[in-house]
Amino acid sequence: GETGAELSAAIRRLKEERDALILSHYYQRPEIQDIADFIGDSLELSRRAATTAAKVLVFCGVHFMAETAAILSPEKVVLIPDPRAGCPLAEMITPEALxxxxxxxxxxxxxxxxxxxxxxxxxSDIVCTSANAARVVRSLPPEKDILFVPDRNLGLYAAAQNPDRKIIFWDGYCPIHDQMRAEDILRAKQEHPAAEVIAHPECRPEVLALADKVASTSGMLRYALDSAAREFIVVTEEGLLHQLRRQNPEKKFHLASPRLVCPNMKRTTLDKVYRALRDLAPRVTVPEDVRERAVQAVERMLALG
Ligand code: 13P
Known part of the structure; x- marks a missing residue:
C-alpha cells in the first residue's frame, strides 16, 4: 500500500484540483492535523467555515462539526471522511425531547x-461552544429562564460564572470527559507535583475544581504557551497533545488518564480523506427548512464576536 507520505502528497494535489480546504479539530490523529489547512477549536472551526472562499470543505472532526459548516455555507460541498464519526453527547437530546x-x-x-x-x-435560540458558554449566557436578557442543552458539566461551569441567572440543565455529557474523577487528577498530581492542570469544561465540577486553567482546546494551547510552568497535566482528549508538544518542545505534557481517547474522532484516516476528495463524498447536507432556523442560532453566537 501507499505510505503516509505518499497519501499526504496525493491529498495535497487533489485538494488543489478540487479547490478544497481541509479543516481539522485538535482531537484528530496527528497525521490528519498535519495535512489540514486549518486546525481549531469548535468556535474557530465554525468561524472559518463561515468565511472561507473554498468550494469544498473536508471536515475532519465529528458529524455535528461538518453539519455546522453546512448550516453556515449551504452553497459549499461539505465532506466528512467517515460519516459514522458521531458525537454521543449530541445524541443525548432530540428535537422532540427539547x-x-x-x-x-x-x-x-x-x-x-x-x-x-x-x-x-x-x-434553540443561541448556540455556544466551550470557548464562549459563559459569555453567551451573559448576553441573554437577565429576567428570562435559560435552558442549557445538552452538556450538564459545561452548563454548570457557565452557571458558576453567572450566579445571577436562572439556568435549567439537561442530563447530557461527553462520555470521554465525564469519566474523569477527582482521584484521577489527584493521582496525576502526585506523579507530577510540579505540573499545572489544564482541563476542558466538559469535565465534572469536582475535576474542574482541581484545575489551574479551564478552557476550550484552543484556550488550553494559549495557556500552555504563556504559562511559566514547565509541565502540565492535560484533562481533555489526547489529540490535543500533538499541538501542545509541537508548540512547546521544551515543556512536558502528561495525559491525566489513558482513557481520554475519543474513538469517533479517530475514525478519520488519511485514506478516508483521500477518498472523500477523490469521490466528493460522503457529503453532509441539512434540509433547508431546518437550516434556515438553525443558522439563526449559530449566527447569533457568531455576532457576539
Ligand atoms: P472545543 O474544541 O471547542 O474545546 O470542543 C471540544 C469538543 O467538545 C469537541 O467535540
Missing part, C-alpha cells in the same frame, strides 16, 4: 452547545 421540555418550562431561552444536531439547533 420541544417537550420547552413547553413544560413555558418558553425558556434555549442555549444549545455546538455539540448538537442541526435539528436541535433549529429548536
Amino acid at each position: 420541544r417537550a421540555r420547552k413547553a413544560e418550562l413555558r418558553g425558556p431561552v434555549v442555549v444549545a452547545y455546538v455539540n448538537t444536531t442541526a435539528a436541535v439547533k433549529a429548536e
Whole structure:
C-alpha cells in the first residue's frame, strides 16, 4: 500500500484540483492535523467555515462539526471522511425531547452547545461552544429562564460564572470527559507535583475544581504557551497533545488518564480523506427548512464576536 507520505502528497494535489480546504479539530490523529489547512477549536472551526472562499470543505472532526459548516455555507460541498464519526453527547437530546421540555418550562431561552444536531439547533435560540458558554449566557436578557442543552458539566461551569441567572440543565455529557474523577487528577498530581492542570469544561465540577486553567482546546494551547510552568497535566482528549508538544518542545505534557481517547474522532484516516476528495463524498447536507432556523442560532453566537 501507499505510505503516509505518499497519501499526504496525493491529498495535497487533489485538494488543489478540487479547490478544497481541509479543516481539522485538535482531537484528530496527528497525521490528519498535519495535512489540514486549518486546525481549531469548535468556535474557530465554525468561524472559518463561515468565511472561507473554498468550494469544498473536508471536515475532519465529528458529524455535528461538518453539519455546522453546512448550516453556515449551504452553497459549499461539505465532506466528512467517515460519516459514522458521531458525537454521543449530541445524541443525548432530540428535537422532540427539547420541544417537550420547552413547553413544560413555558418558553425558556434555549442555549444549545455546538455539540448538537442541526435539528436541535433549529429548536434553540443561541448556540455556544466551550470557548464562549459563559459569555453567551451573559448576553441573554437577565429576567428570562435559560435552558442549557445538552452538556450538564459545561452548563454548570457557565452557571458558576453567572450566579445571577436562572439556568435549567439537561442530563447530557461527553462520555470521554465525564469519566474523569477527582482521584484521577489527584493521582496525576502526585506523579507530577510540579505540573499545572489544564482541563476542558466538559469535565465534572469536582475535576474542574482541581484545575489551574479551564478552557476550550484552543484556550488550553494559549495557556500552555504563556504559562511559566514547565509541565502540565492535560484533562481533555489526547489529540490535543500533538499541538501542545509541537508548540512547546521544551515543556512536558502528561495525559491525566489513558482513557481520554475519543474513538469517533479517530475514525478519520488519511485514506478516508483521500477518498472523500477523490469521490466528493460522503457529503453532509441539512434540509433547508431546518437550516434556515438553525443558522439563526449559530449566527447569533457568531455576532457576539
Ligand atoms: P472545543 O474544541 O471547542 O474545546 O470542543 C471540544 C469538543 O467538545 C469537541 O467535540
